[in-house]
Amino acid sequence: MWRPESTARSSPAAPTSSSATATARSTGAHSPTTAGCAPEISATSTPTAGSRSPTGSRTSSSGPERRSPPVRSRTCCARIRLSPRALWSPRRMGSAFGFGPDSVYLSPGPLYHAAPLGWTLGTVRNGGTAIVMEKFDAEQTLRLIDRFHVTHAQFVPTMFVRMLKLPTDIRDRYDVSSLRLVVHAAAPCPVEVKERMIEWFGPKLTEFYSGSEGTGFFMINTPEWLTHRGSVGRAVQGVVHICDDDGNELPPGEIGTVWFSDIQRFEYLGDATKTAEAFNDKGWNTLGDLGHVDADGYLYLSARRSDLILSGGVNIYPQEIEDALTLHLAVFDVAVIGLPDEEMGQRVHAVVQPAAGVTPGPDLERELIDHCRDRLAHYKAPRSIAFGEVPRLPSGKILRRQLMSDYIDAHTASAQN
Structure with missing residues (x-):
């Protein structure tokens, strides 16, 4: 495993058996470790004659075989006990999603999350190449797709938004036509965001909805989604x-x-x-x-259910408001929560992280509220907007409970003063 431009790349010899261990090349890349996590999954490899090295050269068919150091990874999701049947098998990935020796998979997410780890190991076990980014960066992602002719990739919707907000000249600089499958999951994807990604990447998007628990597995490809917009399948x-x-x-x-x-x-x-x-x-x-x-x-x-806002006896869904704001040019990130309100029970409150170079303040607050009123029923528009960082997990999920705790505490303190 090696690291071109803050990435780690794993390229195996083709598997020769259905062994539960993945085959991978490694030159000692660091592995994520988390105390108290699940047992290690260890992978070792022996390059076969004629296979390609990470630099693109072919290995010699003569001389002794060299065994690479083991690639180790640990995953810690929600401390869930499942049988192996809940995991994707390499054979299923190969037949359903076209993974094979010519596949190049890009993981912009960390491998201590179940999905990036599963897709990465599945790629390796099917004889393909996996490129793992240490941290997501929108332009770097496009650069890697172009440079390594990435065929498969997995994203979360916030990553789509970051890429869509790149200047047009930067987006046009990179060739993404090598992509055959673009998977997204982990959070709802705004309809407009997905439409624009399909226009850009082509009809290659497949969405999943499931939990680490292994239940509720839904899937929808691009042709289906275009006739059922907004569905998770x-x-x-x-x-x-x-x-x-x-x-x-x-x-x-x-x-x-x-x-x-x-x-x-x-x-x-x-x-x-x-x-x-x-x-x-x-x-x-x-x-x-x-x-x-x-x-x-x-x-x-x-x-x-825990995110639902009940205002004046009406159910308000935060995702709908976040979707209305997420592509606004002044918005880098957004989350919507319900704050206590003596009259309405709860009121809609948005936390907006402004885009670079944008000055937060009352004028921007009014602009964003009016933007929502133009697109949603007026009672769904935020009654107030605060400006600050939106906390997210590396998987892209909003730490909504943390936000609610912080802003409810601030709201309570303000009311007491």
């Missing part, structure tokens, strides 16, 4: 049920809690209470999301 495994607060199933088009049946049972290690809360008396599981299905069985997500 249909169930690949399990059966979806949309239920009201009393557990009654709702018809297509009505929003409720998303439940899954006919799934593999799991448990949260050392947390019997959380495990019990994840299942109902029928044995169905929920990830805590709200959404609806259409008449064709396609699922559309609205929000996490």
